[in-house]
Amino acid sequence: MSFSAVIFDFFGTLTPSVPTDVWDEHAARSAAPLGIPMRQWRQALDESFADRAVGALGDLTETIRALARSCGVDPDDETLAAAVAARRASQRELFVFREDAVDTLERLRGDGLRIGVLSDCTVELAEAWPSLAIAPLVDAVVLSCREGRRKPDPELFRQVAAQLGTPTGECLYVGDGGGSELSGASAQGMTAVMLRADDWAVNDAHAREDDWPGPFVSTLSEVVSAVRDPSLITR
Numbered sequence: 001m002s003f004s005a006v007i008f009d010f011f012g013t014l015t016p017s018v019p020t021d022v023w024d025e026h027a028a029r030s031a032a033p034l035g036i037p038m039r040q041w042r043q044a045l046d047e048s049f050a051d052r053a054v055g056a057l058g059d060l061t062e063t064i065r066a067l068a069r070s071c072g073v074d075p076d077d078e079t080l081a082a083a084v085a086a087r088r089a090s091q092r093e094l095f096v097f098r099e100d101a102v103d104t105l106e107r108l109r110g111d112g113l114r115i116g117v118l119s120d121c122t123v124e125l126a127e128a129w130p131s132l133a134i135a136p137l138v139d140a141v142v143l144s145c146r147e148g149r150r151k152p153d154p155e156l157f158r159q160v161a162a163q164l165g166t167p168t169g170e171c172l173y174v175g176d177g178g179g180s181e182l183s184g185a186s187a188q189g190m191t192a193v194m195l196r197a198d199d200w201a202v203n204d205a206h207a208r209e210d211d212w213p214g215p216f217v218s219t220l221s222e223v224v225s226a227v228r229d230p231s232l233i234t235r
């Protein structure tokens with residue numbers, strides 16, 4: 001067994017876990033210009049995640065307008081722009097990486113590995129991607145909101161491997177387990193390893209494979225040694 005590519009999940013994997021009180025505080029900031037109570041807005045965001053993650057509500061302005069209307073508010077352009085700006089700013093605060101993320105990607109690239117990112121995400125990450133510190137280190141990025149499908153849809157795993165030019169059997173997939181991604185990656189022939197970092201318990205993740213029976217690492221840095229010596233994670 002030897003790997004030629006490593007594919008990372010984004011949220012809770014390359015980035016730290018986000019506890020629910022942070023989501024509440026962020027929701028409050030975009031709810032305020034609209035005059036919508038935080039709890040109602042948070043519910044609208046949560047209930048629309050499945051649609052937003054496949055890009056079904058359009059760009060960010062169209063998305064916020066649709067959500068506001070679902071809460072009974074029809075915002076004027078100025079109000080809408082303020083809510084969009086607040087949402088964009090709070091989302092970008094989530095695009096901050098674990099302290100060993102950039103170093104891990106650089107070391108993997110130094111070892112000749114190709115790097116993929118596969119994320120269930122909404123339009124905000126797609127917008128921000130080119131400006132992120134890791135973007136130049138990533139050879140292929142597949143985002144659910146662009147593809148119109150979510151993990152564990154097999155096509156997403158096949159697609160990121162195809163963009164990397166790597167057979168799925170030579171891909172190591174690393175994720176915190178949201179969206180049944182570890183089973184999904186395994187089903188396509190990848191070796192899947194869970195990142196169970198010390199903040200894993202506080203993550204507010206969707207459909208996470210908490211009972212994943214396969215291998216795990218505790219830090220991103222451990223992925224480098226796992227690639228150099230796959231016996232550490234394969235059985």
Ligand SMILES: [Mg+2]
Pocket residue numbers: 009010011012013175176177178205
């Ligand atoms: Mg995740």
